[in-house]
Structures are given as structure tokens and as C-alpha cells.
Amino acid sequence: MVGRRRDPRVGPRLTAMGRPARFPADLILDGAARLLAEGGPGAATTTAVAAAIGAPSGSLYHRFGSRDLLLARLWVRTVGRFQAVFLAALAHPDLDRAAVDAAVAVPVWCRAHPDEARVLLLHRRAELVGRWPAELDGELATLNDAVAAALAEHTRRRYGTAGGAELARATFALVDVPHAAVRRHVAAGVAPPAEVDALVRETVAALLG
Amino acid sequence: MVGRRRDPRVGPRLTAMGRPARFPADLILDGAARLLAEGGPGAATTTAVAAAIGAPSGSLYHRFGSRDLLLARLWVRTVGRFQAVFLAALAHPDLDRAAVDAAVAVPVWCRAHPDEARVLLLHRRAELVGRWPAELDGELATLNDAVAAALAEHTRRRYGTAGGAELARATFALVDVPHAAVRRHVAAGVAPPAEVDALVRETVAALLG
DNA sequence: CCAGTATTAGAGCGCGTTCTCCAATACTGG
DNA sequence: CCAGTATTGGAGAACGCGCTCTAATACTGG
Numbered sequence: 001m002v003g004r005r006r007d008p009r010v011g012p013r014l015t016a017m018g019r020p021a022r023f024p025a026d027l028i029l030d031g032a033a034r035l036l037a038e039g040g041p042g043a044a045t046t047t048a049v050a051a052a053i054g055a056p057s058g059s060l061y062h063r064f065g066s067r068d069l070l071l072a073r074l075w076v077r078t079v080g081r082f083q084a085v086f087l088a089a090l091a092h093p094d095l096d097r098a099a100v101d102a103a104v105a106v107p108v109w110c111r112a113h114p115d116e117a118r119v120l121l122l123h124r125r126a127e128l129v130g131r132w133p134a135e136l137d138g139e140l141a142t143l144n145d146a147v148a149a150a151l152a153e154h155t156r157r158r159y160g161t162a163g164g165a166e167l168a169r170a171t172f173a174l175v176d177v178p179h180a181a182v183r184r185h186v187a188a189g190v191a192p193p194a195e196v197d198a199l200v201r202e203t204v205a206a207l208l209g
Numbered sequence: 210m211v212g213r214r215r216d217p218r219v220g221p222r223l224t225a226m227g228r229p230a231r232f233p234a235d236l237i238l239d240g241a242a243r244l245l246a247e248g249g250p251g252a253a254t255t256t257a258v259a260a261a262i263g264a265p266s267g268s269l270y271h272r273f274g275s276r277d278l279l280l281a282r283l284w285v286r287t288v289g290r291f292q293a294v295f296l297a298a299l300a301h302p303d304l305d306r307a308a309v310d311a312a313v314a315v316p317v318w319c320r321a322h323p324d325e326a327r328v329l330l331l332h333r334r335a336e337l338v339g340r341w342p343a344e345l346d347g348e349l350a351t352l353n354d355a356v357a358a359a360l361a362e363h364t365r366r367r368y369g370t371a372g373g374a375e376l377a378r379a380t381f382a383l384v385d386v387p388h389a390a391v392r393r394h395v396a397a398g399v400a401p402p403a404e405v406d407a408l409v410r411e412t413v414a415a416l417l418g
Numbered sequence: 419c420c421a422g423t424a425t426t427a428g429a430g431c432g433c434g435t436t437c438t439c440c441a442a443t444a445c446t447g448g
Numbered sequence: 449c450c451a452g453t454a455t456t457g458g459a460g461a462a463c464g465c466g467c468t469c470t471a472a473t474a475c476t477g478g
Contacts, residue, residue, distance in 0.1 A: 017423075017424075017475070017476045017477080018422080018423040018424030018425070018474085018475065018476065019423075019424050019425045019426075019473065019474045019475045019476085020424085020425080020474075020475060020476090021424080021425065021426090022425075022426070023425090023426085040333075040335060040336040041336065042336065042339065045464085045465065045466080046465080046466060046467080047464090047465080047466085055426085055427095056426060056427045056428060057427090057428080057466090057467085058425090058426070058427065058428070058467095058468085058469090059425070059426060059427080061466090061467065061468080062424085062425065062426080063425090066466080066467080067465095067466060067467085122333060123336075124249075124331060124396060126249065127249040127250065127251065127331075127332075130251065165404060168404055168408075169408065172389075172390060172408050176389040176390060176392070176393065177386065177389060177412075179389055179392075180381070180385035180386055180388060180389030180390075181381060181385060183385065183388075183389075184385065187333065195374060195377055199377075199378065199381050199416075202415075202416070203386075203412060203415065203416065206411075206412070206415035206416070207408075207411070207412065207415070226445070226446045226447080226453075226454075227444085227445065227446065227452080227453040227454030227455070228443065228444045228445045228446085228453075228454050228455045228456075229444075229445060229446090229454085229455080230454080230455065230456090231444095231455075231456070232455090232456085254434085254435065254436080255435080255436060255437080256434090256435080256436085264456085264457090265456060265457045265458060266436090266437085266457090266458085267437090267438085267439085267455090267456070267457065267458070268455070268456060268457080270436090270437065270438080271454085271455065271456080272455090275436080275437080276435095276436065276437085419478105420477105420478090421476100421477100421478095422475105422476080422477095423474100423475085423476080424473100424474090424475085424476095425472105425473080425474080425475090426471105426472080426473070426474090427470100427471090427472080427473090428469100428470100428471105429468105429469090429470100430467105430468085430469090431466105431467085431468075431469100432465100432466095432467090432468100433464105433465085433466090433467105434463105434464095434465085434466105435462100435463080435464080435465090436461105436462090436463085436464100437460105437461090437462085437463100438459105438460090438461075438462095439458100439459090439460090439461100440457100440458100440459100441456105441457090441458105442455105442456080442457080443454100443455080443456070443457095444453100444454090444455080444456090445452105445453085445454085445455095446451100446452080446453080446454095447450105447451100447452095448449105448450085448451095
């Protein structure tokens with residue numbers, strides 16, 4: 001990405017850092033996330049994202065090579081940020097505590113990051129990015145590995161095995177159920193109410209008790 | 210919709226039915242649903258829908274006034290078809306049987322109608338239609354009334370009251386949980402496995418028992 | 419101060435999309 | 449057979465979109 005216009009024939013000139021960026025990559029991604037949260041994929045046109053942060057459209061294409069690449073990087077960043085808190089909760093040594101905390105981390109995170117929650121919960125990757133850029137399919141392939149491993153490890157410690165049925169049960173309880181609980185509120189644009197957390201706790205306890 | 214080109218000045222001529230349609234509305238909607246299920250909203254262009262059923266694009270605009278109107282009618286039709294089976298199950302006199310059957314009706318319906326399930330579960334109305342046509346916002350406003358009423362009635366009979374907490378619990382158990390249970394399978398393009406039904410039954414029993 | 423470089427800045431191209439338009443067509447009831 | 453009408457069929461206009469391109473610009477280390 002960086003140094004795209006540099007002619008390699010001039011040799012390894014290591015000096016000169018160049019003009020500093022007025023519109024850093026994360027600022028652009030923030031703008032895209034906001035437009036996406038407000039108006040869906042159709043609203044996150046390149047010119048709209050540029051206008052939202054006061055940048056020329058050329059700057060977006062200088063930093064990201066294409067619209068798909070921009071949205072793909074936003075997707076990776078958003079998934080990573082959510083998974084960080086989910087995995088941290090799931091790492092608690094006490095199994096029941098880990099399960100309930102991880103599940104409740106979903107509504108908590110949605111309250112703290114409403115725009116990113118809308119990006120993550122209201123859109124599928126395929127319809128957001130369209131054609132996933134080849135240079136990012138390495139990251140895509142391993143995106144869910146950490147969560148999958150943590151769920152398998154949790155299942156193994158809880159049941160002594162990580163067979164299909166047990167893993168499916170844990171995935172349902174810790175991933176699908178919390179998503180189900182918050183989705184209508186995220187879609188409505190309001191913070192999930194406190195009763196959501198109670199329902200999630202109760203459901204997780206019933207399924208994994 | 211019909212008779213759009215008729216000049217009202219010629220008076221009430223009630224004879225003549227006109228040329229029969231080679232591409233009825235439901236055929237067009239079926240094509241749109243298939244493209245939508247396979248490739249998302251971006252794949253359901255008017256020319257693509259027309260090509261999918263071998264019709265000229267003009268026929269789509271003759272029957273539906275616009276792409277938004279076409280997709281809006283597809284949305285209404287799909288929601289209605291799903292709700293019919295959900296409500297039928299929820300109408301069972303035995304409360305527990307009604308609850309479990311209604312919840313399990315979701316994975317059952319997804320297996321029977323995979324394309325429509327993808328339309329309904331994988332896309333939100335706002336991003337599918339864009340600008341909802343004014344002539345259909347009457348139907349939109351009452352779309353969920355029947356389900357809302359049935360859920361409220363079920364809650365009232367079960368708890369003696371349809372207060373916010375109880376209604377939220379029933380909605381979570383009978384709507385959100387089944388949707389969450391099938392979603393990953395519908396998104397993956399495979400029929401929800403039988404264990405989904407078992408998890409849904411168990412969750413509903415735990416939440417409403 | 420200078421050479422080198424990354425970035426800004428914005429005008430504009432090409433493409434795919436929705437939608438319009440009109441003649442031709444195939445059926446109706448009488 | 450006829451008048452009336454809904455529908456087909458397809459070409460193309462109008463528009464918005466992603467993306468490209470070139471010059472100007474604002475920094476860097478030496």
C-alpha cells in the first residue's frame with residue numbers, strides 16, 4: 001500500500017518520510033463505519049466517505065486501493081475489536097463465569113460501540129465487500145480461528161470432549177444466543193436494555209448448566 | 210398497477226381483458242428471490258431479474274412501477290408466507306405445545322423454503338428496498354401486527370399479564386432464539402441440521418417453563 | 419537549503435444501473 | 449371479425465458510481 005508510486009529502479013533510498021497524512025487510515029475507516037451504520041452499504045460510497053471526513057476521494061484510493069479493500073479492512077478491524085473483548089471474557093479460569101461473561105460481553109460491547117455493532121451485526125461480509133480482495137484472504141481465512149479455538153477449548157474443559165454436539169451447543173449458547181438478544185435493539189438503533197443481559201445469563205445457565 | 214395506460218376519459222368500458230401475461234407477477238418475484246438468495250441485493254438488478262426468467266425488462270416496469278416496488282412486494286409476500294406457518298403453530302390451544310411448535314416452525318420453514326429464508330433472514334428491509342414505496346407503507350405498518358398480537362395473547366394466557374418483561378421474554382424465546390439458531394446455517398446455504406430443533410426446544414422450555 | 423517522497427486535491431472517464439418510450443402483439447367480449 | 453386493452457419486446461437516455469490521472473503540496477533526513 002505505502003510507496004505505491006515509488007519506482008524501484010532508483011534503488012534503496014531509505015531517507016525522506018514524505019508528507020504527513022491529513023486523513024489517516026483509521027479516520028477514513030471511522031467515517032465509513034458511521035455511514036455504514038446510518039445508511040447501510042449503499043450509503044458508504046467512496047465519495048460519501050470522503051465527504052464525511054472532508055477528504056478528497058483520491059486520498060481514499062491512495063491509502064486503500066479500492067472500495068472493496070477499504071471495506072474489507074474495516075471488516076477485519078471491527079471483527080478483531082469485538083473478538084478481543086469476547087476472548088478476554090472467555091479466558092476466565094472459572095468455566096461458568098467465563099461463559100456468562102463472554103455471552104454478556106456482546107450486549108456490553110454493543111452499548112459501547114453502537115456504530116461498529118451495526119456494522120458487525122446488521123451486515124454480512126459477502127454483501128458488504130462484494131469481492132473480497134485477494135491480498136486479505138489470508139486474514140480472512142484465520143479471522144475466526146482464535147474464537148473457534150477458544151470455544152473448542154472451553155467445550156473440552158467443560159465436557160471432557162469437543163465433539164460436534166457439544167461444540168454446537170456451546171457455540172449456540174455463547175455466540176448465537178447473545179446475538180439474537182441484541183439484534184433487534186441494534187437494528188432499531190437503541191442500546192440493548194438491561195433485561196437483555198438477564199435473559200442472556202439465564203439462557204446460558206440453562207444451556208450449559 | 211393494472212390499467213396504468215388506460216385513458217380514463219374514454220369512459221367506463223368494462224369489456225376486453227387484454228393480452229394475457231407471459232410473465233405473471235409471482236414468476237417475477239420468484240426470480241428476484243432466487244437472485245437475491247444467491248447473490249444478495251447487488252445481484253438482483255432489474256435486468257438480471259428479467260434475464261433470469263427470460264422476460265424483457267420493460268415487463269417488470271409494467272407490472273411493478275419500480276425496482277423498489279418490486280422488492281417491496283417480494284418482502285411483503287415473503288414475510289406473509291412465513292408468518293402464516295408461524296401463527297398457525299402458535300394457535301395451538303396447549304400453551305407449551307404452541308410455543309415449542311411455533312419456535313421450531315422456523316427451522317422447518319427454512320428447510321422447505323431456502324431461497325425465501327435467505328431473503329428474510331439475511332437482509333434487512335431497509336437495505337433491500339432502499340426507499341419504501343409510499344403506496345405500500347400501509348401494508349408495512351401492519352405487517353407485524355398479527356404476530357405481535359399473537360405473542361401478546363400467548364403471553365397474557367401464560368402469565369396472566371402481557372407486561373413488558375414477560376412479552377420481551379416470550380419474543381426472545383419464540384422469535385429471536387429460533388432466528389439465531391438457524392441463521393448461520395441459512396447463511397452457509399445449508400439446511401439447518403436436526404440438532405438445531407433440539408436446541409430450540411430446550412431453550413424455549415427453559416425460558417418459558 | 420535541497421533532493422526525495424508521500425499525500426492532497428479535484429476534474430473527469432467509463433461502466434452498469436434504473437427507468438422510459440413506443441411500436442408490435444395477443445388476447446378479450448360482443 | 450372487430451374494437452378495445454393489457455402486455456411484450458427492446459433500444460437507449462439519464463444518472464451515479466468506482467476509479468484514474470496529473471499537478472501541486474508539505475513534510476523528511478542530510
